[in-house]
Amino acid sequence: MGGLYVNRTRLILVALVVVLACALPFVLSSYRVFQFNMVLVYAIVLLGLNMLTGFNGQISLGHGAFYAIGAYVAAVLMDHWGVPYWVTVPVAGVICFIAGFLFGLPALRLHGHYLALATFALGISMPQILKYKGLEEWTGGVQGIVILKPEAPFGLNISQDQWLYLFTLIIALVMFWLAWNLLRGRIGRAMVAIRDHPIAAEAMGIDVAAVKTLTFGVSALYAGVGGALGAIVVQFVAPDSFVALVSITFLIGIVIGGLASISGVIYGALFIQFVPNIADEISKAAPWAVYGLFLLAFIFLAPAGIAGFVRALWARLTTGSTRKKRAAQTQET
């Protein structure tokens, strides 16, 4: 009975957030719509990274690389072969899944700091790989690729920005639904079991190597889908958009939002999209110092991430109200 109540409130909350997200492009300026569009893109990427790092315990300081691969797959397909933009998204996902799975194989032998360094190596080398002369015909080298903004389909009377936002929102909802199913079930439990105690996980019959490599693949798939959408939204890809800092920013996103939390990636995405802007407004001279202060403040005030903070707050509110209800009932009797 208690469980059902919690599930219903949760469902109502999710529905409210979805309605709000649908309404956003019709009440905000087109620049704000673009910003929130990027929030959705980041949320997808962070969801994948959180699966890998938060749930499965494999740290990645190189997810910017998969994000870049996704973006370039979309850009090259559209620019070179005239593939429709919506087709490029799943293709980018599949290619990144394969890349992530392959990277996950050697990663099996690496733990903790060493895995962090190995993934960082991938992240830091990506911009230069993208500039490589041999690939210039497709990647456009240092210049990158400019992409045309797609029109709204079916004769919908909405702007291109509004349509792109809604398109991203639909894909984000699908990706969240899939992740929710995956993480709440048998495989999600296996991921966390491996993070908590790999030897016991194996003794319980979990194929640790298979789950870890597939998680790496799925995580990269999410980064790739995010990358493709990001490229379409920004209408431009260039090597310098995918520096190593992008990977670090993603890690910041999942930690600030809340490790091993699905809702946390939304808070994390809002943070990495808006806090740099806010920092820039506060101080044009030292925006990174202000950003650093924000980081410290969040780490100290919400050590379990924003999701953990919200959960604790919610628990306090609901136990408070049930206590009041109980008190009222005892007064009645």
Place this chain on the structure above:
Amino acid sequence: MAGSINTSKVAESQQANSVLLRVAGITVRFGGIVALDDVSFDVRRGEIAGLIGPNGAGKTTLFNCLSRLYDWQNGSIEFEGTPLADVRRHRVAELGIGRTFQNLALFKTMSVRDNIKVGAHCRSRGGFLANALRLPLTGREEPKVDARTETLIELLELGEVADIPAVDLPFGTQKRVELGRAIAAQPSLLLLDEPAAGLNHQEVETFIELIRRIHEELSLTILLVEHHMNLVMRVSDRVFVLDFGRKIADGTPDEIRRDPEVIRAYLGTDS
């Protein structure tokens, strides 16, 4: 509900006295140290067997061979006729060997309920795709896992703490959770590594009751390693004694108590 957990096992266990686990001439060396030296014994279906021995006798080493954590150099282990050497580590649970760990190996951040559900992992199939897309397979499996988990939570009296992360529970309760996780895999052989270690007198009594109950209700075969002599002698049908990696005795608790070799190994006297 409790009866439905292991109905097929009841029929199996009725073939009394058939050998479930056969350990034949196992030798394990770590560098120059011989941890197990030509150890052989059989565990029969339906019995509770105890494995005792002083510190460093090789008890846990033997357990780790049974769950394929260690490799052995000589000899063979057969479970229901299957050579364990051919079984990959994560397939041992599916084969029917469940275990608990000496120093507890719970999934700390997971709730009691989820810990037990992970125990059932080897009895379900749904992979990444089936789970993410909620294919019919997942729809069929998850309710079964849920039902079995609730039955075990009831059996082990863990209802009050079912939603609490394992790490936040007292040691004695954690031991029960680990037991529940092991049983959730529907093993035919349950390996208990020092189940009484760290428990107080009262908790040991409760644990003895619990072991007897699950042995009976789930018709399990149990092999337990224990320092706690009283516990081993009271619950075991048969006892094996290891000393410095070699088996020095094998018999009923009464026989073991009178065995001069065992007395010498434990008390160090020259009888």
